Every structure is written in structure tokens, then in C-alpha cells.
Amino acid sequence: MAALPTQVPPLAGLAVDYDPATGGGDTCQTGAGVLLLVKNGDAASHTVTLVTPGTVNGLAIADRAVPVAAGTTQAIPVTNDYRNPSTGRANITYDAVTSLEVAVLRVGV
DSSP states (O other), rough: OOOOOOEOOOOOOOOOEEEETTTOOEEEOOOEEEEEEEEOOSOEEEEEOOOOOOOTTTOOOEEEEEEOTTEEEEEEEEOOOOOOTTTTTTEEESSSSSTTEEEEEEEOO
């Protein structure tokens, strides 16, 4: 898993730097104002999954699966609900990584 860097846009704006999605998954910061940007340059739709580490009364909480249509960019909020207590970061997996690029932004709230 690659640790995705968090970019903080200044008031003047930011040219977002994207990284290729990693086949084994990635991790990122969590919290208020944190967004995972997923750019799908493939001809097929892909699914990005944010792993939910918690439980409720001993029952696992379902992971958040987000479809990203071909040729689109999806912004996915990464709240502290996805924070892995052992790493302090969210775990992200992908159904495939062909032509999939990702970036993490933290904006002021």
C-alpha cells in the first residue's frame, strides 16, 4: 500500500498532482475537509472502496464502495469514520487500477 500525500490548496488555487492508484491499495489522511479525488481515464467503470474499520455491537460496518464512471473524476469525502486505529489512515482498495489516478486534498472547513 502506498501512502498518498495530502495536498492543501492555497487561496490562489492548486494544480492537483495525481498519483497512479496502487494495485495493492493505498492509504490516506482522514478528517474534516479531506477528499480523495479519483480520475478514471479507462474505458470501463471502476469501484473504489474505503475500508470501514469499526463495528457496532460486534457487527462489522460495511465498507463504502464508490463507483467511478469511465472518463470521470469522483470526489470522495474521507471522514474519520474510515480511520484505521492502528495506522491513523484510511485504507483504500480498487477493483482495478488501469488508467486510475488518485489525489488527496484537505480543504479548510
